[in-house]
Amino acid sequence: MDNRAEVREFLTSRRAKITPQAVGLPDVGSRRVPGLRRGEVAALAGVSIEYYAKLERGALGGVSASVLDSIARALQLDDAERTHLFHLAHAADGTSAGMRPRRRAGKRWTPRPSLQWVLDNFNGPAIIRNGRMDLLACNQLGRAMHATLYDASVGEPPSFARFTFLDLDAAHDFYPDWDTAADICVAILRTEAGRDPHDKDLHDLVGELSTRSLDFRRRWSSHDVRQHGAGTKYFHHRVVGDLELAYESVDMISDLGLTLTLYAAEPGSPTAHALDLLASWTTQPTLTHPDA
Template sequence: MSTTVDLDQQRGAPRDRRRAELREFLRSRRERLAPTEVGLPEAGRRRTPGLRREEVAVLAGVGVSWYTWLEQGRDIKVSDDVLDAVARALLLDEVERTHLYRLAGLNPPQRQAAPSVPASPQMRRLLDAWAPGPGYIRDRHWNFTAVNEAARLVFGYGETDHNCLVSYFTNARYRVLHQHWEEIAPAVAAGFRADAARYPDDPEFDRIAEDLAQVSAEFAELWARHDAAEHSTAVKAVDHPEAGLLVFDATLFPVPEHPGHHLILHNPRPGTGTTQRLERLLRSQPGGGTPTTN
């Protein structure tokens, strides 16, 4: 269903600044386009560069007066359907379309998640460079696409660990190492449900949850609560049998070129001695802890 916002309901300086930004943005996008780029014939010499307002209106299927008022930042009602039409007419890319929504006072549409893809060489180098800090990349279904050696050593990930959620509830070694497993488990399940709600037409979330509930009664109980939560940071404490207590600040970063994918980096918490213990742990491994990702 289309959503609508009345621009004259917005008050004060922020409203005026947004209108000015909207006016300049639309004008600049219009002026950068040649008629031939949008399928229009050349119409002789033009006094101003780019498309005319009436041409944008025709391409978007809206009234000339309405588009003129929009570009002028006038008090008019705008809808997401019409903004999408204007975005198509002006050949806006996804970032520009989102910017247009914000300037018009509407929430940007949810970006479509990219299919799971292997981590790029650049991202793998980033994970390797993050050592001795643990790090990994997961896709929208929480499948691992890359895990650095520090994460494998610290969290006990093995060759059978392919999904972050599944590993949390089924990897016995991870559970033993994690100091606050039971307290954090509800937030983990709630985070997966919140991510699933972003993609209601994707049945893979239900499949993962149903399969996991069959083998983990604890997850089944938590999943039945229908709790949802979003977290971009967390504290993880690991009681490692070789290194001792390791405490990390974990931060989740979206991967812009692959919507739905996230980079999770763990930074040793200052004052806990984690950095020194972690470095000793990596040095004690065959090869001296040479970074690898897979």
């Protein structure tokens, strides 16, 4: 991906979201485009307008952390956006190459036996994905919960991104709030693109989805990023019905670039009973993971 274009579009899109009133500036004169002017951002960040204009054109290489912090404050970036800005700066000066986890080309990652034991001993659904939104591992309940995703998958591993934007009927049924799920999916991919701009598989995925999905293309152009740590998600399972699940996601220190997500239902809730039912079915021979 073109780093200069990424920087330019990210900074201009963030600037367009900030009104003068939001940063305590008077709204003087007509504005050709929404948001702050470059000069206003420069003043808020304590740099010259010429210097900020250079940065917004994509020249982030060699910029100090203090300047990046000042720009982040001026643009009121949240934690995910600030981290994304630093990733873009690292990519611009080449340091991101040394920060990326090394991958073995052509070899699919598989969980260590001990890691699979951990997944299997968790009572709720548990999954592991990468930054490209590939579902790489899960326990039996996690697989049963995502049966629609596995059924829709062409090849391995299953892709949340392709499922969300290319299998629309199934995805709209699985995600009751499809728009939010789609927003989150693209924001995670955009975050990964900033973290690892040299990932060819990610480039290919973005190119494919941009070509085949207007919904994806529109969201990708917004340059939104996010940290996906904890919260509540809603699903509709084709057998047990609606599921309201709390989730916790953590980056895996032992496997850089991968994320472990654990789901749990409120004790005694309809979702807890639905998961109990789903779990009982996963123990039946006809519904057991074929590799188990």
